[in-house]
Amino acid sequence: MALLTLLAAVTVAIVRQRSLFGVVVLAGIYSFLMATLLIALDAVDVAMTEASVGAGISTVLLLATLHLTKTTEMSPINRNWLPLLVVLIVGAAVVWGTLSLPPFGVADSVVHQHVAPRYLAQSIVETGVPNVVTSVLADYRSYDTLGETTVIFTAGIGVLLLLRGLRRRDDIGGGGES
Amino acid sequence: MFVVATAAVLITIALALTRAILGPTVFDRVLAGNTIGSLAILLLAVVGFLTGRPEFLDIGLTYGLLNLIGTLAVLKFFRHGDLAYDVEEEHKS
Numbered sequence: 001m002a003l004l005t006l007l008a009a010v011t012v013a014i015v016r017q018r019s020l021f022g023v024v025v026l027a028g029i030y031s032f033l034m035a036t037l038l039i040a041l042d043a044v045d046v047a048m049t050e051a052s053v054g055a056g057i058s059t060v061l062l063l064a065t066l067h068l069t070k071t072t073e074m075s076p077i078n079r080n081w082l083p084l085l086v087v088l089i090v091g092a093a094v095v096w097g098t099l100s101l102p103p104f105g106v107a108d109s110v111v112h113q114h115v116a117p118r119y120l121a122q123s124i125v126e127t128g129v130p131n132v133v134t135s136v137l138a139d140y141r142s143y144d145t146l147g148e149t150t151v152i153f154t155a156g157i158g159v160l161l162l163l164r165g166l167r168r169r170d171d172i173g174g175g176g177e178s
Numbered sequence: 179m180f181v182v183a184t185a186a187v188l189i190t191i192a193l194a195l196t197r198a199i200l201g202p203t204v205f206d207r208v209l210a211g212n213t214i215g216s217l218a219i220l221l222l223a224v225v226g227f228l229t230g231r232p233e234f235l236d237i238g239l240t241y242g243l244l245n246l247i248g249t250l251a252v253l254k255f256f257r258h259g260d261l262a263y264d265v266e267e268e269h270k271s
Contacts, residue, residue: 006195010198010199019204021204021207024252025198025207025208025210028248029198029211032215032241032245033191036225039234040225044234044237048240051244052244056248059248
């Protein structure tokens with residue numbers, strides 16, 4: 001709970017911050033707190049991803065972006081209250097929706113009755129992987145994981161092609177100057 | 179004992195966070211961010227022992243590496259204004 005309060009404080013600070021450099025640092029702090037919270041919830045693999053992507057890679061990427069743009073955010077020209085109203089209504093609807101969910105961490109809710117018992121009981125026999133999460137990701141849902149990997153691979157190829165085009169243009173410009 | 183340690187680390191994180199939010203200069207924020215990263219590792223270790231699973235320490239080590247990279251990137255950006263800075267190029271020009 002204390003961690004959640006800290007997360008809320010960081011979020012408010014990020015929204016109020018006008019210096020984008022400060023926003024990058026605060027976003028890194030947010031990721032570290034979030035990863036700690038996920039570990040407290042016993043989701044170690046998700047926490048590892050959050051820490052490496054959120055605190056590591058995206059800090060570097062955001063800084064590289066800041067190098068290309070200005071580092072201060074413009075103050076808003078007019079204050080429009082309609083978006084805030086929409087956000088409040090949608091948020092209230094989402095909170096209202098959570099009221100009908102089963103309590104947090106209950107083992108006999110509907111979600112945990114479908115295939116989870118079979119995974120827990122049979123994963124060693126059927127897949128031979130000692131970690132149940134790994135066996136679900138890489139065996140029972142392997143087509144899903146293959147699709148995700150394809151998407152990420154395609155995105156990586158796209159980014160590499162874009163960067164290569166930029167570099168080639170730089171080379172031509174440099175040659176012209178000298 | 180571990181509960182008290184957890185509470186102490188949480189309070190320290192809150193204090194460092196206050197500095198990160200209020201911090202007048204960017205360096206206050208960078209330092210506070212680095213401190214919070216280190217405290218997150220500490221919290222991880224203490225919570226690991228609190229729940230009787232000391233193998234969380236390995237994850238703490240990985241966090242330490244990530245924290246170092248993030249802080250280095252921030253400081254390098256601030257010193258040179260560019261992440262792809264190369265010492266060799268400066269000597270040539």
